[in-house]
Amino acid sequence: xxxxxxxxxxxxxxxxxxxxxxxxxxxxxxxxxxxxxxxxxxxxxxxxxxxxxxxxxxxxxxxxxxxxxxxxxxxxxxxxxxxxxxxxxxxxxxxxxxxxxxxxxxxxxxxxxxxxxxxxxxxxxxxxxxxxxxxxxxxxxxxxxxxxxxxxxxxxxxxxxxxxxxxxxxxxxxxxxxxxxxxxxxxxxxxxxxxxxxxxxxxxxxxxxxxxxxxxxxxxxxxxxxxxxxxxxxxxxxxxxxxxxxxxxxxxxxxxxxxxxxxxxxxxxxxxxxxxxxxxxxxxxxxxxxxxxxxxxxxxxxxxxxxxxxxxxxxxxxxxxxxxxxxxxxxxxxxxxxxx
Numbered sequence: 287x288x289x290x291x292x293x294x295x296x297x298x299x300x301x302x303x304x305x306x307x308x309x310x311x312x313x314x315x316x317x318x319x320x321x322x323x324x325x326x327x328x329x330x331x332x333x334x335x336x337x338x339x340x341x342x343x344x345x346x347x348x349x350x351x352x353x354x355x356x357x358x359x360x361x362x363x364x365x366x367x368x369x370x371x372x373x374x375x376x377x378x379x380x381x382x383x384x385x386x387x388x389x390x391x392x393x394x395x396x397x398x399x400x401x402x403x404x405x406x407x408x409x410x411x412x413x414x415x416x417x418x419x420x421x422x423x424x425x426x427x428x429x430x431x432x433x434x435x436x437x438x439x440x441x442x443x444x445x446x447x448x449x450x451x452x453x454x455x456x457x458x459x460x461x462x463x464x465x466x467x468x469x470x471x472x473x474x475x476x477x478x479x480x481x482x483x484x485x486x487x488x489x490x491x492x493x494x495x496x497x498x499x500x501x502x503x504x505x506x507x508x509x510x511x512x513x514x515x516x517x518x519x520x521x522x523x524x525x526x527x528x529x530x531x532x533x534x535x536x537x538x539x540x541x542x543x544x545x546x547x548x549x550x551x552x553x554x555x556x557x558x559x560x561x562x563x564x565x566x567x568x569x570x571x572x573x574x575x576x577x578x579x580x581x582x583x584x585x586x587x588x589x590x591x592x593x594x595x596x597x598x599x600x601x602x603x604x605x606x607x608x609x610x611x612x613x614x615x616x617x618x619x620x621x622x623x624x625x626x
């Protein structure tokens with residue numbers, strides 16, 4: 287496939303081919319392989335997966351009228367227009383996976399796909415000013431990972447049901463992204479570093495009400511527990527809360543500050559029934575969070591706390607933790623405390 291002659295290409299792409307999966311592990315100083323133009327007008331193609339060692343030089347005419355699944359993993363692009371032309375030529379696309387790297391020649395990724403339902407994005411380390419635009423009116427699932435200075439322009443994603451966000455540094459530009467996800471039912475946010483102060487969160491005019499959110503998961507890195515308070519105040523119908531110490535930060539014993547919500551969140555009155563706390567170290571801020579939830583969650587049925595991933599805790603330390611946790615007052619008489 288790396289160097290077929292013209293006759294071989296014509297044979298392959300003139301057949302009723304439905305799936306193409308190409309991976310090329312190029313050697314250093316070897317040019318990336320450019321795909322033949324015929325691939326972009328294969329009307330029977332439903333699945334296209336391109337990975338490594340490829341350069342996407344999209345022609346002026348793209349007609350992938352049956353393509354439903356498109357994966358682009360660590361490939362190069364001739365320019366931003368190549369990306370847009372490819373997406374515009376996929377009128378029934380339902381699933382898109384893109385893994386980018388710095389130096390792939392595409393600084394702006396414009397995903398304006400009216401049929402898209404599932405979107406997986408990963409932006410690797412880079413220093414260039416990258417931009418992500420999303421306009422997907424029936425999008426249901428979003429998984430986004432990034433650790434570069436990415437600017438967001440998100441609109442028309444009100445149909446989202448589940449969103450997972452993983453960033454190396456949670457900062458001001460992500461607040462607008464989280465606001466755009468306000469209709470989701472399931473939301474997960476994972477970060478290593480947190481660069482937002484409580485004052486900056488307030489300056490963002492807090493979050494809108496997450497009217498549909500029933501499950502919230504926060505994987506907290508170094509600092510950032512203030513994010514919990516802001517989101518709890520905006521999640522009136524939250525039923526399940528999952529708190530976790532980011533796996534990269536577990537066992538380091540680094541404490542931080544936490545300021546509880548100004549008032550008791552509405553979800554504490556009649557909705558929140560289950561809380562999971564993973565990677566519990568018994569730090570002061572963690573104890574304050576657990577105490578506050580137990581004291582104020584009126585219909586809480588279970589608080590499940592475990593020390594998974596914390597290798598330096600002795601049995602005596604765990605027993606001391608459990609004893610301290612068991613003494614915290616509980617608003618809900620039905621609440622069971624589980625500790626492992």
